[in-house]
Amino acid sequence: MDQVLLLAGILFSIGLVGVMVRRNILYILLSLEIILNSTGLAFIAAGAHWGQADGQIMFMMLLTLAAAEVSIGLGLILQIHRRYRTLDIDTLRQMRG
C-alpha cells in the first residue's frame, strides 16, 4: 500500500514537472494525462486495500473525465494551430479574456 501510494506520488510529480517545464501545449496535455493516470492509481490502490469496488468505479469516472478532457483539449490545440501556426504557449500570451 505504501509503495503504491509512493509510486502514485512519483508519477504525479513527473506529470507536474512536465506541465511546468514543457512549453509545447501538446506536451502539457500529455502531462495532464500522466497526472490523471497517477490519480487513478491512487484510487485503485485505496480500493484494493479495503477490498471494495468503489475505487474502480472512481477510476472509471476518471477515465470518462480523461476522455472528455482530451477531446476538448485536442480540439483547442487544432484550433490554436490553425489560427496562430504555433503550439508554443509563450507566443500565445497575448490572449486576453
Next chain:
Amino acid sequence: MEAFTFYLTSAVTIVAMIMVISRTNPVHSMMYLVVSSISMAVIFYILGAPFAAALEILVYAGAILVLFVFAIMMLNLGHESVEQERSLLTPGIWTGPSMLSVILLGVLGFIITGESPQSPATSVSPKEVGVALYGPYLLAVELGSMLLMAGLIGAYHLGRPLLKKD
C-alpha cells in the same frame, strides 16, 4: 514474488513516463505513453483490479492514444513531414519502447505461468464493480454520460473550420 513483479513494473512505468515528458518528437512520446499505459494496467492487475486493467488498455492505449496520434498527424502537414517520416523509420528509435515492452511481457509470462496464479485475497471482481456501478452509483453513471455528451458537442464546435471573416 508479488513484490518483485510490482517493483519491476513500477520501474518500467517511471522510466516510460520520464521519457514521455522529455522527448522532443511527439511520436516518440506517444510510443512511450503506450508502454506506460500497459505497465500501469499490469500494476492494476497485480493490485487485484482486473477490470480496471482491461479498461486502462482499452481506453488509454486504445482510444485516447489514437486521438493524440490523429491530432499529431493533422498538425504535421508541412514540408518537413517527409523528413520526419524518414527519421521515424530509422531503427534505434523504437528500441527503447521495445525493450520496456519486452520487460512487461516477461512480467506477464511470469504472472501467468506462476504456480499460484495471482488472485490476491483483495481482488475485486468485475461483477462486484458492475453491481456497485448500477446500484448506488447510478447517478454518477448518468453524470458521466452527460459529461461525455458535453465533450462531444464541445469537440464538434471546436473542430469547425475557420470562418471567412476571421
